Amino acid sequence: xxxxxxxxxxxxxxxGALNALESFILNTRIHLETEEYIAAGSESxxxxxxxxxxxxxxxxxxxGFTADTDELEKQLKTLVxxxxxxxxxxxxxxxxxxxxxxxxxxxxxxxxxxAMAENQTKSVPEDERVFTEIEITTLKKxxxxxxxxxxFTGSKHRSLxxxx
Amino acid sequence: xxxxxxxxxxxxxxxPKLTIKSIVxxxxxxxxxxxxxxxxxxxxxxxxxxxxxxxxxxxxxxIPG
Numbered sequence: 001x002x003x004x005x006x007x008x009x010x011x012x013x014x015x016g017a018l019n020a021l022e023s024f025i026l027n028t029r030i031h032l033e034t035e036e037y038i039a040a041g042s043e044s045x046x047x048x049x050x051x052x053x054x055x056x057x058x059x060x061x062x063x064g065f066t067a068d069t070d071e072l073e074k075q076l077k078t079l080v081x082x083x084x085x086x087x088x089x090x091x092x093x094x095x096x097x098x099x100x101x102x103x104x105x106x107x108x109x110x111x112x113x114x115a116m117a118e119n120q121t122k123s124v125p126e127d128e129r130v131f132t133e134i135e136i137t138t139l140k141k142x143x144x145x146x147x148x149x150x151x152f153t154g155s156k157h158r159s160l161x162x163x164x
Numbered sequence: 165x166x167x168x169x170x171x172x173x174x175x176x177x178x179x180p181k182l183t184i185k186s187i188v189x190x191x192x193x194x195x196x197x198x199x200x201x202x203x204x205x206x207x208x209x210x211x212x213x214x215x216x217x218x219x220x221x222x223x224x225x226x227i228p229g
Contacts, residue, residue, distance in 0.1 A: 042177045085179065092180045099187040106191050110198050117201065130208045135201060142197045146190050 010069070017072035018064060024076055025056050028083060031090075040089040052082050103150055110143050 031037050032046055032053075041049070056079050063071070117136060121129050174181065 039176045045177070089176070089179060092184055093176055095184050096180070096182070096187070099184050099191075103187055103191050103194075106194050110194055113198055113201070117205075127211050130205050131201060135204075139197055139201060142194055146194050149190055 014069045014072070017069045017076070021056070021060060021064075021072050021076045021079075024079060025053050025060065028079075029053055036090055036094070037086065040093055041086045045086060049083055049086060052079060100150070103146065107143065107146055107150060110139070110146075114139055114143060 029050070032041075032050055038046070056075060059075060067075075114136070117131050117139070121131060121133075121136060
């Protein structure tokens with residue numbers, strides 16, 4: 001029984017590797033046609049990735065069913081490594097608007113909090129102040145830094161949403 | 165700030181200088197700062213005076229978010 005299980009496992013792993021390679025080639029080819037990927041990769045980068053995928057597909061046709069699991073996995077890894085930079089960039093562009101949106105919300109909340117903190121500081125005698133001057137100044141500075149960072153990125157990067 | 169300005173100018177097909185990681189880090193710095201102060205406000209009690217203050221003082225701040 002154990003021997004049969006082992007054979008079964010081996011078969012499954014082989015099938016898994018074959019499927020993974022096939023679907024990576026297929027999906028990446030489809031993705032490469034999308035606006036998102038076209039924008040995120042230079043023409044030469046996309047061409048070289050495409051030709052690597054074509055090569056991979058040819059290899060798969062010829063050796064796919066006879067290749068052992070290790071070979072299949074190696075093929076996939078080579079293709080994934082070659083596509084990594086582009087995939088990363090797509091991911092960055094895709095998630096940037098949301099990250100900046102989160103930062104914007106965080107800024108709003110912090111500013112409200114700062115206003116209340118300053119208000120409390122002004123309205124009570126010194127020994128009843130919750131925050132020290134340094135704490136208020138530090139928060140102000142952090143907000144300012146973040147704001148400058150945000151303003152420089154904001155308008156430009158939010159417009160990317162239109163593209164995607 | 166230089167990085168940020170540069171990012172606005174570089175095409176999408178080049179690796180971003182303004183990374184998600186850097187945005188998240190900025191957010192975390194701000195968040196840490198505010199949380200620290202909120203926590204301080206929560207645990208803060210007015211100094212005892214000669215005459216008794218009102219007991220059970222309510223929270224001084226509306227906590228955002």
